[in-house]
Amino acid sequence: MMIALMPMARRHAAVVALLFALGCSNHGTPKDVSIETTFPKQPQIASLHRELRVMTFNVHMEPGDKIARAIRSDAALRAADVIFLQEVERDERRPTLCSGACDLGRELGYHVVFAPGHAVKKGSHGVAILSRAPITSAEVIELPYFNVHVNSGRRVALAATIDVDGTPVTVYSVHLDNRLDVRDRRTQMIPVLIHAARQDTPVVMGGDFNTSHFTWLFHLIPIPTTTQDNYLEELMHAHGFDTPVTNSGPTHTVLAMRLDAIYTRGFKTTSFAVSDAQRVSDHLALWAQMQLPPLTTASAE
Numbered sequence: 001m002m003i004a005l006m007p008m009a010r011r012h013a014a015v016v017a018l019l020f021a022l023g024c025s026n027h028g029t030p031k032d033v034s035i036e037t038t039f040p041k042q043p044q045i046a047s048l049h050r051e052l053r054v055m056t057f058n059v060h061m062e063p064g065d066k067i068a069r070a071i072r073s074d075a076a077l078r079a080a081d082v083i084f085l086q087e088v089e090r091d092e093r094r095p096t097l098c099s100g101a102c103d104l105g106r107e108l109g110y111h112v113v114f115a116p117g118h119a120v121k122k123g124s125h126g127v128a129i130l131s132r133a134p135i136t137s138a139e140v141i142e143l144p145y146f147n148v149h150v151n152s153g154r155r156v157a158l159a160a161t162i163d164v165d166g167t168p169v170t171v172y173s174v175h176l177d178n179r180l181d182v183r184d185r186r187t188q189m190i191p192v193l194i195h196a197a198r199q200d201t202p203v204v205m206g207g208d209f210n211t212s213h214f215t216w217l218f219h220l221i222p223i224p225t226t227t228q229d230n231y232l233e234e235l236m237h238a239h240g241f242d243t244p245v246t247n248s249g250p251t252h253t254v255l256a257m258r259l260d261a262i263y264t265r266g267f268k269t270t271s272f273a274v275s276d277a278q279r280v281s282d283h284l285a286l287w288a289q290m291q292l293p294p295l296t297t298a299s300a301e
Contacts, residue, residue, distance in 0.1 A: 050294070056260055167292060241263045248273070
């Protein structure tokens with residue numbers, strides 16, 4: 001029995017040693033936690049159509065011009081009406097503040113909101129939402145903090161309102177911590193679900209939920225399990241959400257992990273797929289085509 005356990009124990013010890021070698025760091029709060037807004041001089045459209053395409057993409061701190069090239073390289077991504085981004089960074093050594101999402105929005109002509117989450121060496125790191133049509137409001141949602149020992153930091157989600165053919169729609173960009181067990185992952189998600197429950201609008205939520213093949217002992221030691229995505233999807237269903245991209249396949253280039261997802265309320269999803277986006281990131285871009293049901297006579301009045 002002891003002989004059989006030793007290789008696993010050595011692997012765990014090696015992983016822990018590697019994590020500590022990378023540096024046990026806690027990121028502070030950015031100096032400026034306000035929402036950064038970037039709007040084009042001329043909106044592409046005044047309102048989104050009832051059939052629209054959304055995309056979520058963890059861009060792994062890449063600059064906006066590089067992300068723009070990756071999106072332009074794929075017709076499916078070029079057609080995105082709403083884009084959720086995670087691991088967006090803003091280099092605050094620049095004379096004018098403009099995050100990677102800001103640069104991307106300027107290149108592609110999108111409206112952009114960016115929410116700094118935690119501080120990094122060159123500035124701040126957070127989440128963003130881009131839309132072809134104007135973004136009419138935005139709000140930061142604070143998520144529960146977990147000390148995951150390596151790269152711990154303040155986590156936020158970003159909520160925004162967009163207009164879809166005369167119907168306000170609430171959209172969310174979310175990035176949960178990596179080294180969490182199922183219970184902690186659900187706990188970190190709850191503030192977003194509470195916020196969504198207060199909205200009487202249709203909802204689209206995209207992000208990197210880090211639903212890997214592991215659970216994490218003491219937030220450090222990976223224990224191979226079934227994927228965490230099924231447990232998070234149970235939570236989403238319990239709060240009235242559909243999970244239309246369950247069968248998307250891997251969204252990460254390592255170990256065929258499905259870390260990213262799109263969740264909806266009030267939409268019908270007709271197709272979805274992933275794109276390698278020129279391998280600009282360690283994540284794949286995940287998109288979904290969806291429809292908002294036609295307005296009824298009563299709601300139109």
